[in-house]
Amino acid sequence: MTATVEESGVGPKPMFGSPRAHWPQIGTYIFILVPFAALIGAVPFAWGWGLGWVDVGLAAFFYTFTCLGVTVGFHRYFTHGAFKANRAVRVGLAIVGSMALQGPILHWVADHRRHHAFADRDGDPHSPWAFGTSPVALAKGFWHAHMGWVFDRKLTNAERFAPDMLADTDIRRVDRQFGLWTAVTLLAPALLGGLITWSWWGAVTAFFWAGLVRVSLLHHVTWSVNSICHIVGDRPFKSRDKATNFWPLAILSMGEAWHNLHHADPTSARHGVRRGQLDVSARVIWLFERFGWVTEVRWPTPQRLAKLAAD
Numbered sequence: 086m087t088a089t090v091e092e093s094g095v096g097p098k099p100m101f102g103s104p105r106a107h108w109p110q111i112g113t114y115i116f117i118l119v120p121f122a123a124l125i126g127a128v129p130f131a132w133g134w135g136l137g138w139v140d141v142g143l144a145a146f147f148y149t150f151t152c153l154g155v156t157v158g159f160h161r162y163f164t165h166g167a168f169k170a171n172r173a174v175r176v177g178l179a180i181v182g183s184m185a186l187q188g189p190i191l192h193w194v195a196d197h198r199r200h201h202a203f204a205d206r207d208g209d210p211h212s213p214w215a216f217g218t219s220p221v222a223l224a225k226g227f228w229h230a231h232m233g234w235v236f237d238r239k240l241t242n243a244e245r246f247a248p249d250m251l252a253d254t255d256i257r258r259v260d261r262q263f264g265l266w267t268a269v270t271l272l273a274p275a276l277l278g279g280l281i282t283w284s285w286w287g288a289v290t291a292f293f294w295a296g297l298v299r300v301s302l303l304h305h306v307t308w309s310v311n312s313i314c315h316i317v318g319d320r321p322f323k324s325r326d327k328a329t330n331f332w333p334l335a336i337l338s339m340g341e342a343w344h345n346l347h348h349a350d351p352t353s354a355r356h357g358v359r360r361g362q363l364d365v366s367a368r369v370i371w372l373f374e375r376f377g378w379v380t381e382v383r384w385p386t387p388q389r390l391a392k393l394a395a396d
């Protein structure tokens with residue numbers, strides 16, 4: 086699958102599709118800046134009146150659930166084809182990944198395939214090295230790679246980078262339903278918080294912590310893979326770009342911070358390949374394989390890893 090993706094990446098079709106329309110552009114601003122403002126505003130909130138164990142539990146649940154939707158679903162499965170999934174798992178992963186509010190699935194996959202096709206070179210949608218290597222250029226590049234690029238109205242052309250996804254009517258439907266999954270991911274915590282505490286206030290605090298704050302935290306963890314994991318960390322494997330392994334983010338990113346290995350071997354279902362490199366997403370794929378939900382998982386072999394090693 087990767088071979089065809091890379092082939093399509095150098096095909097004659099234009100890099101960009103039609104530009105993002107007015108309301109989706111405004112929506113991009115709202116759903117990035119409002120959750121972020123909520124996170125900052127959260128600091129003075131005190132335990133006991135505006136935050137409790139129900140909020141913490143719901144936030145942890147929705148964080149884990151939607152993070153895996155992105156890492157196992159959008160990233161390892163849809164973008165890179167690290168395994169094959171049956172129809173129900175395929176559609177389920179598309180929906181849960183959409184609930185992370187990182188954009189509709191077709192945008193996400195097209196952007197990320199473009200990132201790999203041009204990693205840290207001209208055409209990469211979010212390289213921190215886009216402006217040069219001086220401290221000022223790198224500061225600018227960090228902002229651009231982290232979240233500045235998200236506001237770019239020029240959208241990656243899914244016809245060029247994700248024709249396989251466009252050909253799937255179920256995927257196109259989930260893509261069109263992005264507004265619905267946005268509502269679900271924000272209202273479900275509120276509903277659960279309200280029911281568990283049997284109070285309107287419980288619904289409000291759960292909406293805030295397990296809805297807005299959770300969305301924003303996952304945004305920043307995902308973006309940190311694009312920014313930090315192309316600047317700071319180790320490069321134990323051969324990749325043609327500046328991708329790094331950055332261990333402090335391994336748990337929150339559910340294994341995605343082993344980004345140097347990922348760029349060295351993009352279709353591998355496991356990113357944390359060495360002893361002690363926690364990779365929760367790989368463990369979830371392993372479980373799915375045991376249940377028979379996914380097949381043809383591309384697990385790394387010692388021979389392959391030896392070939393990819395930098396020294």
Ligand SMILES: [Zn+2]
Pocket residue numbers: 200204310311315328344348
């Ligand atoms: Zn990368």
Ligand SMILES: [Zn+2]
Pocket residue numbers: 160164165197201347351
């Ligand atoms: Zn990738």
